[in-house]
Amino acid sequence: MAASIYPKPDLVVAADGSGDFETVQAAVDVIPADNAKRKTILIKRGTYTGRTKIATNNITLLGEDRHETRLEYPIRREDYERNRDNIGRAVINIEASEITIRNLTLENTQDKLGSQGFVLHGATLNRLMVRDCDLISIGANTFSPQNGACGMYYVRNCLIKGAVDFVRVYGWCYIEDCSLFQFIQHASIWHDSSKGPDGKLVLRNCKFDGVKDFFLGRRHKDAQFYLVDCTFSENMHDEYIFRQTYPFQPFRNGPNLLRDRQYYYNCHRKGGDYHWHKDNLASAPGSPKPEDITPAWTFGGKWDPLSPA
Amino acid sequence: MTARPDITVAADSTGDFTTIQAALDSIPEGNNSRKTVLVKRGSYPSRIKITRSFVTLLGEDRKDTRIEYALRSEDFEKSPDNIGRAVVNIEASDVIIRNLTIENTQPQTGPHAFAIHGETLDRLIVCDCDLLSVGADTFAPWNKQGMSYLKNCSIKGGVDFVCPRGWCYMEDCSLFEVIRHAALWHDGSGNQSQKFVIRNCTFDGVKDFFLGRRHHDAQFYLIDCTFSDNMSDEYIFRQTYPYEPLQNGINLWGDRAYYFNCHRSAGDYPWHKNNLRTAPGSPKSEDVTPEWAFNGKWNPEL
Numbered sequence: 001m002a003a004s005i006y007p008k009p010d011l012v013v014a015a016d017g018s019g020d021f022e023t024v025q026a027a028v029d030v031i032p033a034d035n036a037k038r039k040t041i042l043i044k045r046g047t048y049t050g051r052t053k054i055a056t057n058n059i060t061l062l063g064e065d066r067h068e069t070r071l072e073y074p075i076r077r078e079d080y081e082r083n084r085d086n087i088g089r090a091v092i093n094i095e096a097s098e099i100t101i102r103n104l105t106l107e108n109t110q111d112k113l114g115s116q117g118f119v120l121h122g123a124t125l126n127r128l129m130v131r132d133c134d135l136i137s138i139g140a141n142t143f144s145p146q147n148g149a150c151g152m153y154y155v156r157n158c159l160i161k162g163a164v165d166f167v168r169v170y171g172w173c174y175i176e177d178c179s180l181f182q183f184i185q186h187a188s189i190w191h192d193s194s195k196g197p198d199g200k201l202v203l204r205n206c207k208f209d210g211v212k213d214f215f216l217g218r219r220h221k222d223a224q225f226y227l228v229d230c231t232f233s234e235n236m237h238d239e240y241i242f243r244q245t246y247p248f249q250p251f252r253n254g255p256n257l258l259r260d261r262q263y264y265y266n267c268h269r270k271g272g273d274y275h276w277h278k279d280n281l282a283s284a285p286g287s288p289k290p291e292d293i294t295p296a297w298t299f300g301g302k303w304d305p306l307s308p309a
Numbered sequence: 310m311t312a313r314p315d316i317t318v319a320a321d322s323t324g325d326f327t328t329i330q331a332a333l334d335s336i337p338e339g340n341n342s343r344k345t346v347l348v349k350r351g352s353y354p355s356r357i358k359i360t361r362s363f364v365t366l367l368g369e370d371r372k373d374t375r376i377e378y379a380l381r382s383e384d385f386e387k388s389p390d391n392i393g394r395a396v397v398n399i400e401a402s403d404v405i406i407r408n409l410t411i412e413n414t415q416p417q418t419g420p421h422a423f424a425i426h427g428e429t430l431d432r433l434i435v436c437d438c439d440l441l442s443v444g445a446d447t448f449a450p451w452n453k454q455g456m457s458y459l460k461n462c463s464i465k466g467g468v469d470f471v472c473p474r475g476w477c478y479m480e481d482c483s484l485f486e487v488i489r490h491a492a493l494w495h496d497g498s499g500n501q502s503q504k505f506v507i508r509n510c511t512f513d514g515v516k517d518f519f520l521g522r523r524h525h526d527a528q529f530y531l532i533d534c535t536f537s538d539n540m541s542d543e544y545i546f547r548q549t550y551p552y553e554p555l556q557n558g559i560n561l562w563g564d565r566a567y568y569f570n571c572h573r574s575a576g577d578y579p580w581h582k583n584n585l586r587t588a589p590g591s592p593k594s595e596d597v598t599p600e601w602a603f604n605g606k607w608n609p610e611l
Contacts, residue, residue: 185555186554187554218549237554237555239560242549243546244551245546245547247551250490250491250519250522250543251541256544256546257579259564260563275561
């Protein structure tokens with residue numbers, strides 16, 4: 001196997017009892033709270049049914065096989081809210097920095113289409129990296145990093161599926177080489193920069209697909225989107241990333257001080273482009289060129305997830 | 310105001326007719342010269358339908374000549390008839406309504422309750438009138454290719470209570486919003502030049518009322534308007550649907566709302582600062598006349 005490209009694991013989890021632990025949570029829990037050095041937890045092939053909470057920094061969860069290492073759990077937001085606990089609403093709940101999730105599948109197996117069914121969530125997480133993973137839900141809010149004040153997240157080579165706002169990001173996020181699939185006629189990506197106007201959601205070289213008349217995205221509050229080298233399937237509806245307003249309670253409309261901020265470069269739809277995703281990157285603040293749109297630029301120089309250090 | 314009436318309506322039987330509808334029905338189909346129907350002081354509790362062109366309804370007294378009726382649109386939909394959903398239903402051209410009060414007296418705040426409505430009307434003039442409802446869509450000229458003109462009116466309603474489609478020019482009017490919702494609404498999706506001009510109007514309402522919204526492409530020009538403190542800090546927003554985004558209306562031309570010299574008493578909001586020169590053709594304030602708004606096709610100020 002290709003284990004050689006990955007760091008040697010510090011801990012091994014195996015559902016069949018052949019590792020140090022049988023559950024991911026048990027392995028995470030042995031790492032001291034003040035952990036300062038990266039600890040890699042190798043998760044062997046198998047299905048791990050449960051929610052996990054990571055509250056310790058500098059942890060890597062590394063699956064043995066992207067498709068056969070499965071962390072899954074059925075949980076709907078509505079049920080969680082009735083009976084909250086300190087684990088969280090998602091299959092994996094992260095309240096820590098410098099967490100890497102790699103080479104595995106995370107699935108919220110709740111079966112109600114469109115109901116909020118988080119796969120990954122955290123309100124205080126930062127410098128999160130998710131690579132080579134499948135993040136699957138048929139509900140809303142699949143990928144939900146929610147640290148709006150300062151959170152930075154990097155996602156690469158993932159498959160992300162969900163129903164509404166299933167890439168739902170507060171703060172700063174760079175997503176590249178990913179495939180997104182939308183199960184209902186609703187918005188795929190969502191962003192909120194209301195706690196930091198420089199926050200942005202960047203998608204580069206990503207593919208969008210879904211059911212007929214799925215929507216690219218929406219926002220409730222101020223937000224900022226950059227899409228570079230993305231492709232849209234024919235099923236995408238002819239609607240730009242729209243601001244959600246409330247038909248019966250306009251007083252619920254979110255802050256909109258900065259209006260629409262959505263910038264496109266070289267984005268195309270199979271079957272013909274829509275007018276609203278033509279190149280306009282030069283109109284973004286600072287008139288960036290497409291090659292300027294890097295993770296380091298996205299994170300304002302505060303983090304470069306691609307640097308070897 | 311000085312035109313001699315052709316027909317007089319008086320509830321107390323001192324005129325040619327006791328109901329407005331009877332007077333209207335006496336005007337021949339195909340009428341092509343101005344016919345003035347004077348409506349004497351009194352309350353006329355009914356809906357009316359105007360299907361003759363070049364008709365003027367002239368009230369004897371703005372406050373004491375009252376056409377009133379209680380009708381929610383939802384109730385009309387349950388048993389529709391050929392009069393229509395509004396107190397005054399207009400399916401004709403070159404109609405003038407002047408110096409009277411039209412009120413939809415249904416009491417519930419919010420639901421659709423039209424005072425004036427029509428889908429084929431064109432070149433409609435309403436001046437010196439009170440148009441009242443506590444429901445939605447008080448003034449609703451809904452010909453998607455039509456023109457309408459409002460002057461010196463007082464208009465009250467719940468949601469979208471001045472809601473023209475096509476081209477509309479409104480001046481010297483005062484508006485009052487009875488709930489926390491949008492006062493203005495426009496549908497200009499029929500043609501990129503369609504616009505709704507609002508000049509020298511005053512806006513007031515309950516605390517945190519909203520200036521306006523749109524479901525479709527629209528174009529607003531607000532010149533010399535004043536907003537009360539109660540107006541909330543929200544620009545004329547596009548309405549979208551939280552659960553069914555497929556219902557979102559057409560939005561080819563983006564936000565088009567242009568302001569000049571519009572002020573709120575307790576302090577301006579950033580979104581209504583002067584931006585008129587960013588409008589197509591960079592018009593000056595004085596260029597924004599009815600004739601300009603109607604692309605030279607109609608000048609109602611004769």
